[in-house]
Amino acid sequence: xxxxxxxxxxxxxxxxPTDPESIRERMRQxxxxxxxxxxxxxxxxxxxxxxxxxxxxLRDDLTLAYxxxxxxxxxxxxxxxxxxxxxxxxxDRAVHHRDDLRRMSEEGGAAxxxxxxxxxxxxxxxxxxxxxxFLIRLNPLLDDDGRVVRWxxxxxxxxxxxxxxxxxxxxxxxxRMVVDFVPDLxxxxxxxxxxxxxxxxxxxxxGRTLEEVTTLPDVWPLIIHADDxxxxxxxxxxxxxxxxxxxxVRIRRxxxxxxxxxxxxxxxRDDEGRITRWFATGTDIHDRRLAHERVQxxxxxxxxxxxxxxxxxxxxxxxxxxRRVLSSVAHVAPTDSTVLITGETGTGKELIARAxxxxxxxxxxxxxxxxxxxxxxxxxxxxxxxxxxxxxxxxLQRRLGRFELADGGTxxxxxxxxxxxxxxxxxLRVLQEREFERxxxxxxxxxxxxxxxxxxxxxxxxxxxxxxxADLFYRLNVFPLxxxxxxxxxxxxxxxxxxxxxxxxxxxxxAVRHVDExxxxxxxxxxxxxxxxxxxxxxxRAVILSESEVLRVEESWLTTGHTAAPARGxxxxxxxxxxxxxxxxxAESGGRVAGPRGAAARxxxxxSTLDSKIRALGIGKQRFx
Numbered sequence: 001x002x003x004x005x006x007x008x009x010x011x012x013x014x015x016x017p018t019d020p021e022s023i024r025e026r027m028r029q030x031x032x033x034x035x036x037x038x039x040x041x042x043x044x045x046x047x048x049x050x051x052x053x054x055x056x057x058l059r060d061d062l063t064l065a066y067x068x069x070x071x072x073x074x075x076x077x078x079x080x081x082x083x084x085x086x087x088x089x090x091x092d093r094a095v096h097h098r099d100d101l102r103r104m105s106e107e108g109g110a111a112x113x114x115x116x117x118x119x120x121x122x123x124x125x126x127x128x129x130x131x132x133x134f135l136i137r138l139n140p141l142l143d144d145d146g147r148v149v150r151w152x153x154x155x156x157x158x159x160x161x162x163x164x165x166x167x168x169x170x171x172x173x174x175x176r177m178v179v180d181f182v183p184d185l186x187x188x189x190x191x192x193x194x195x196x197x198x199x200x201x202x203x204x205x206x207g208r209t210l211e212e213v214t215t216l217p218d219v220w221p222l223i224i225h226a227d228d229x230x231x232x233x234x235x236x237x238x239x240x241x242x243x244x245x246x247x248x249v250r251i252r253r254x255x256x257x258x259x260x261x262x263x264x265x266x267x268x269r270d271d272e273g274r275i276t277r278w279f280a281t282g283t284d285i286h287d288r289r290l291a292h293e294r295v296q297x298x299x300x301x302x303x304x305x306x307x308x309x310x311x312x313x314x315x316x317x318x319x320x321x322x323r324r325v326l327s328s329v330a331h332v333a334p335t336d337s338t339v340l341i342t343g344e345t346g347t348g349k350e351l352i353a354r355a356x357x358x359x360x361x362x363x364x365x366x367x368x369x370x371x372x373x374x375x376x377x378x379x380x381x382x383x384x385x386x387x388x389x390x391x392x393x394x395x396l397q398r399r400l401g402r403f404e405l406a407d408g409g410t411x412x413x414x415x416x417x418x419x420x421x422x423x424x425x426x427x428l429r430v431l432q433e434r435e436f437e438r439x440x441x442x443x444x445x446x447x448x449x450x451x452x453x454x455x456x457x458x459x460x461x462x463x464x465x466x467x468x469x470a471d472l473f474y475r476l477n478v479f480p481l482x483x484x485x486x487x488x489x490x491x492x493x494x495x496x497x498x499x500x501x502x503x504x505x506x507x508x509x510x511a512v513r514h515v516d517e518x519x520x521x522x523x524x525x526x527x528x529x530x531x532x533x534x535x536x537x538x539x540x541r542a543v544i545l546s547e548s549e550v551l552r553v554e555e556s557w558l559t560t561g562h563t564a565a566p567a568r569g570x571x572x573x574x575x576x577x578x579x580x581x582x583x584x585x586x587a588e589s590g591g592r593v594a595g596p597r598g599a600a601a602r603x604x605x606x607x608s609t610l611d612s613k614i615r616a617l618g619i620g621k622q623r624f625x
Contacts, residue, residue: 076127
């Protein structure tokens with residue numbers, strides 16, 4: 001294990017002693033030194049024999065000079081003589097896998113000839129007749145002249161690692177095969193968005209090679225539609241910033257045609273959460289996209305067809321009575337005239353109001369709708385004209401009224417006949433002077449608002465009874481429009497039915513395509529006291545319950561013997577007005593009746609009287625607390 005080297009010539013100053021005693025002492029020291037060397041050599045050999053690492057020594061001619069127990073145990077007795085064979089080529093053929101010999105010769109020839117260290121992987125035959133992979137390292141021992149005198153080698157078993165790598169490679173090959181069979185386009189990109197891999201479907205579709213898509217400096221203009229390229233580049237910049245995306249884009253096919261794809265990007269992250277890869281998939285949605293566009297075009301065509309018949313959005317019909325109304329709308333819409341729309345409940349008065357607004361010069365400005373009957377009388381002024389902070393109890397901040405919100409546009413006052421006489425007076429002033437004051441303020445606010453009012457009441461009778469101001473009526477009644485009842489436009493019912501069937505079938509996903517003839521006759525013979533709104537509700541109910549392509553309406557759904565709802569009498573009006581005032585007072589007092597801040601004090605009534613009225617009207621005080 002150790003080589004003795006000749007001592008360098010000593011200078012005269014260090015001449016060996018010549019006296020017997022000195023010679024004997026020198027011999028004793030040399031003997032002890034040799035003994036220590038033998039002990040160290042034996043210790044080193046024992047150490048080399050017990051370590052699991054395979055260690056060996058080659059002479060300068062590459063024959064085996066020494067192999068530790070781990071080497072001999074691996075090869076076994078059957079290969080012992082082959083290991084120490086003086087014919088190196090014969091030895092290598094005996095212990096190395098034949099498929100590795102040429103590679104070992106090519107990789108190791110230059111290193112061994114020049115005395116350079118060598119690292120290589122090779123398969124070695126074991127005593128059990130099987131081969132295992134080893135990582136072999138050889139380091140040279142040089143003499144003073146730089147010549148190799150020994151090669152010290154180690155062998156590390158890497159068979160499990162090599163087999164694991166092969167399994168990974170096999171899994172990758174199988175995964176690539178699976179990915180290539182996927183019909184969707186699949187592209188793998190690095191963290192910055194550069195293409196690393198494209199599956200077979202992507203390469204086949206685009207007609208590009210893997211080398212082209214991974215090496216061309218800018219492949220995107222070759223495969224992306226020019227109109228979509230800016231969005232794709234923006235998406236790639238987003239990928240570099242770590243932003244996932246989904247977009248619809250046109251990708252060029254190998255024959256030059258572009259088809260629509262839904263592109264989705266999903267990141268892969270390492271253990272620390274950093275993005276290492278992006279997986280981009282492209283799903284062909286061309287046919288679906290074209291179908292969607294066709295549906296949109298068909299809807300537009302249907303919309304135009306309905307508009308031709310109805311002239312205005314959802315105001316469907318072609319009867320002479322409706323056409324007269326729509327003709328009047330077409331005349332008054334471009335003006336700023338105030339319009340008063342009358343008609344029974346459910347005839348479409350708000351639709352007419354919106355149609356007037358959309359065809360006016362104010363179409364780009366707000367359309368504000370106010371249901372006067374739904375707001376308590378004590379709150380209507382605040383709702384219409386707004387209030388300042390602290391104007392009354394509960395006014396915690398300033399609020400803009402509906403007239404301010406409608407400035408420059410149109411305000412629609414529905415159920416105008418339900419306004420209290422005090423509010424009627426305030427509204428009259430606004431219509432005359434085009435200005436008002438918020439509650440709690442003295443500053444006049446000017447507005448430019450077109451007023452459209454509507455009612456199902458008989459305002460002539462209301463004026464006669466004093467419930468509606470005549471001066472307000474004449475201010476509103478600049479351009480009157482009366483909506484016909486549905487029973488007066490029976491020819492429109494088939495068209496309305498088809499329109500509602502299509503709408504509700506689309507919403508519910510039902511495949512209703514036809515209307516039963518008996519049903520159509522029933523619908524046309526019914527008086528429709530609720531007018532178009534009632535018809536709409538009946539059709540929606542029928543579509544929901546329909547289980548076939550044919551729509552049917554049960555006769556029991558229609559309440560026979562009814563005509564238009566009669567106008568409410570004076571007693572009913574008084575009771576309704578009284579209820580509204582009491583409910584508003586209870587809302588402001590938090591449901592309290594008595595006390596200085598109770599509803600009775602606000603209304604100027606004794607608490608006992610107010611309690612009696614609450615019981616008579618069936619008002620629940622608890623819901624205001």
